[in-house]
Amino acid sequence: MLEIRNIHKTYNPGTVRELGLFDGFSLSVEAGQFLSIVGSNGSGKTTLLNILCGSIPVDAGQILLDGQDITRQKEHLRSRRMARIYQNPAMGTCAKMTIQENMALADNKFKRMNLLPGTDKARIPLYREMLSELGLGLENMMQARAGSLSGGQRQALAMTMARLAPIEFLVLDEHTAALDPKAAEVIMELTDRMVKQHKLTAIMVTHNLRFALDYGDRLLMMHQGQAVLDAAGDEKKALRMENLLSLFNEISIECGN
Amino acid sequence: MLTSFVATLPSTLEQGLIYAVLAFGIMITYAILDFPDLTVDGSFPLGGAVSSALILAGWGPLAALAAAIVAGTLAGLFTGLIHVKLKVRALFSGIIMMTALYSINLRITGGNALLSLPRKAVTIFRNNPLADSLPADLRVLIIAALIVVGLKLLLDGYLRTRAGYLLRAAGDNETVVTALGRDKGNVKIVGLVLANGLVALSGAILCQQQRMFEVSMGTGAMVLGLASVIIGLNLFRRNEKVRITTKVVVGAILYKVCVAFAIAAGLSPMDMKLVTAALFLAILASGTIKRKEKAHA
Numbered sequence A: 001m002l003e004i005r006n007i008h009k010t011y012n013p014g015t016v017r018e019l020g021l022f023d024g025f026s027l028s029v030e031a032g033q034f035l036s037i038v039g040s041n042g043s044g045k046t047t048l049l050n051i052l053c054g055s056i057p058v059d060a061g062q063i064l065l066d067g068q069d070i071t072r073q074k075e076h077l078r079s080r081r082m083a084r085i086y087q088n089p090a091m092g093t094c095a096k097m098t099i100q101e102n103m104a105l106a107d108n109k110f111k112r113m114n115l116l117p118g119t120d121k122a123r124i125p126l127y128r129e130m131l132s133e134l135g136l137g138l139e140n141m142m143q144a145r146a147g148s149l150s151g152g153q154r155q156a157l158a159m160t161m162a163r164l165a166p167i168e169f170l171v172l173d174e175h176t177a178a179l180d181p182k183a184a185e186v187i188m189e190l191t192d193r194m195v196k197q198h199k200l201t202a203i204m205v206t207h208n209l210r211f212a213l214d215y216g217d218r219l220l221m222m223h224q225g226q227a228v229l230d231a232a233g234d235e236k237k238a239l240r241m242e243n244l245l246s247l248f249n250e251i252s253i254e255c256g257n
Numbered sequence B: 001m002l003t004s005f006v007a008t009l010p011s012t013l014e015q016g017l018i019y020a021v022l023a024f025g026i027m028i029t030y031a032i033l034d035f036p037d038l039t040v041d042g043s044f045p046l047g048g049a050v051s052s053a054l055i056l057a058g059w060g061p062l063a064a065l066a067a068a069i070v071a072g073t074l075a076g077l078f079t080g081l082i083h084v085k086l087k088v089r090a091l092f093s094g095i096i097m098m099t100a101l102y103s104i105n106l107r108i109t110g111g112n113a114l115l116s117l118p119r120k121a122v123t124i125f126r127n128n129p130l131a132d133s134l135p136a137d138l139r140v141l142i143i144a145a146l147i148v149v150g151l152k153l154l155l156d157g158y159l160r161t162r163a164g165y166l167l168r169a170a171g172d173n174e175t176v177v178t179a180l181g182r183d184k185g186n187v188k189i190v191g192l193v194l195a196n197g198l199v200a201l202s203g204a205i206l207c208q209q210q211r212m213f214e215v216s217m218g219t220g221a222m223v224l225g226l227a228s229v230i231i232g233l234n235l236f237r238r239n240e241k242v243r244i245t246t247k248v249v250v251g252a253i254l255y256k257v258c259v260a261f262a263i264a265a266g267l268s269p270m271d272m273k274l275v276t277a278a279l280f281l282a283i284l285a286s287g288t289i290k291r292k293e294k295a296h297a
């Protein structure tokens, strides 16, 4: 169980650009829950994920993971339990390294980074098999550099890398936003399968209201650092696009597709 | 002009090989880690100072090289700690270390700006069984080539290990390193340690070959190494099969050849740095390698 308790966050405090984003925001996510977060631009969704992953500090408040306070835990230590997929597909892979090397790198996540071979040859068939499940043909281009792939391919590779090592949390920040509709569909399907197969707890920020409705078991709408809608279970199932759109219009911002 | 160029070719190659070791170090920081490390201008003479002082104190040439490597790794460690732990910008961390090393180098030589080794001193190039068994005019070339090939193979091997993958990842995409649960700062420190160990080794080898240490020998070492690396990478830009270490060795030799050619063409050694600068500018202005890669990342 993940608990965000009463967090406060102000950017550039004491300057003309001061921006109070969270002023006592709380959220708890049960183990195994798949939470979608939608909301207007600038409502603090990315900031929330950054706080959760330890990329930026909070001014006040606590983050608890299974009761353990991780508020001050370093980002790289938190990533031993969680994986994050970014909007920019370039963030999750090493451009100059090959697909095979990227997979091997991810496979070494919980191993010692010593002088043993970076790629364990015996694992290559597994990499190919996992990549072939994507149906993008990546398994036939193991020696291609990740930087030469399309956004969708790169995002799929990043997700497969996240899947290689055991994690409990999956954090997704508009991870389909930079992709064409077809690729976005593929990646979304993949995400859903991954969450179910590994019984992950997932937090997905998305601009795509339909994805938020069709996937996951809880939906949160954020506005100005607060949740204006929080629907889970049957309440979430009963939600329709019209409801979401009208709420979105109420908070007066342009909406996604 | 051509004759004088040809006449100096063996020594040009020797120099190219010795400076290739320096270029290996800069390859790690600049090309792999993407870290502009100015420590080099201090760690290069540091290696020379340590090796020269120890040989004068009666140490064997290999032990002196080993000590030079250790000294270089410590310099890299400090630059890394300054950057990572004290959060000083990369460029400044290197400048601080480079400046400090100038005095440290003088301390090592007991205040002498110049140290020369006597003709009978045992170095890796002279007065040892291997060197004595080689033809006199080729022994420096052969021994330097052996060292460079050995280091090249070691580095190739290292870059294929788990640790090597992590180093490459750190220069490629820090986010991935964090995602792997590793502290990217520590990976950078390891890279700086390795790089400056190599740079100091290069300085030590040069001082054993010239039988002379000079306190300002580091001036421009960074630029020289950088030019070598960039020449090599640009030359083989479209060839992914060639290993980065091979590119760097070719770059270092080619760089020395270009400079030798300029001097044979009538430029005075006084103009050496001018040649370096012009060459560097020409490579950067013609090459698009950096820009292209940045656009991709």
Ligand SMILES: Nc1ncnc2c1ncn2[C@@H]1O[C@H](COP(=O)(O)OP(=O)(O)O)[C@@H](O)[C@H]1O
Binding pocket: A011, A012, A019, A021, A039, A040, A041, A042, A043, A044, A045, A046, A047, A048
């Ligand atoms: N590092 C930062 N420094 C200052 N302001 C920031 C920073 N990051 C985000 N902001 C501001 O905080 C607000 C929320 O940003 P963000 O969390 O990215 O929103 P969202 O992801 O919901 O679009 C925006 O107004 C943004 O400009």
Ligand SMILES: [Mg+2]
Binding pocket: A045, A046, A047, A174
């Ligand atoms: Mg955002």
